[in-house]
Amino acid sequence: AVEIAAEVANALVATHARGLHHHAITPGRIFIADRGADEGAVLLLDFGARHLGPPLALEGEPYQAPEQRDPKRASPPDGRADLYAVAAVLFECLTGKVPPIGFTTPPSAKELRPEVTDELSGLVAQAMMPNPDDRFQEAQALFNALRRATFGMEKKGIELLQAGLASAPPRPSAAAKPASAPARAASRPASAPAASAQALSAVSKIPKPA
Numbered sequence: 001a002v003e004i005a006a007e008v009a010n011a012l013v014a015t016h017a018r019g020l021h022h023h024a025i026t027p028g029r030i031f032i033a034d035r036g037a038d039e040g041a042v043l044l045l046d047f048g049a050r051h052l053g054p055p056l057a058l059e060g061e062p063y064q065a066p067e068q069r070d071p072k073r074a075s076p077p078d079g080r081a082d083l084y085a086v087a088a089v090l091f092e093c094l095t096g097k098v099p100p101i102g103f104t105t106p107p108s109a110k111e112l113r114p115e116v117t118d119e120l121s122g123l124v125a126q127a128m129m130p131n132p133d134d135r136f137q138e139a140q141a142l143f144n145a146l147r148r149a150t151f152g153m154e155k156k157g158i159e160l161l162q163a164g165l166a167s168a169p170p171r172p173s174a175a176a177k178p179a180s181a182p183a184r185a186a187s188r189p190a191s192a193p194a195a196s197a198q199a200l201s202a203v204s205k206i207p208k209p210a
Helices: 002-017 054-059 079-095 118-127 139-167 181-187 192-204
Strands: 030-032 042-044
Touching: 002 030, 002 042, 002 079, 002 139, 079 118, 079 139, 118 139
Parallel strands: none
Antiparallel strands: 030 042
16 A cells, blocks of 8 residues: 555656646545556556545545645645645545645544554645645655655564564474385485486586686
8 A cells, every 4th residue: 555655656656747636536436457567557547536526526526635625725726735745645544534625733643543653644634734834845855754664664674574483483393203225215216216226317517606
């Protein structure tokens, strides 16, 4: 989910640079290509959906920035409203909860899902600040933060895996009586000498490093 959000933020870097804002980002408008040359690519669809009428506007309300729901706002929303929406979608992916509306303090993903890292929970909260001046100011900044969070999650996963392996008890070895000489001879495959010769021959053909 974090990598997908990062790809959406990266797409916004390009569209915002051209003065194009989405202002209607919802989970249903984020697709992953499943065929062709773009298979696996994250696609952000329906630019201009905010102009298509009340039903679509209501569908995206939990992901709309507060300034988009404020009819008294003097200036129109800018690209920071898109960054709010990306964080709101990510919040739902991390917690399974639709983002609340009308809060004064951003919700904490970590309170709902303790396994979410502090860094990731913090950046989601920052991008969902009610005041756009308190959020990430550019899509590039959000993209960079999401990439750092992804790296931190991968590092934490490796550390937990290493800790688990280090604390795992050793496997008990099966106790068995040593076989007698005749038994060992009888259990040896007839092709063992040939196999050993083939292995030695193969190893001898491996070029030595310069």
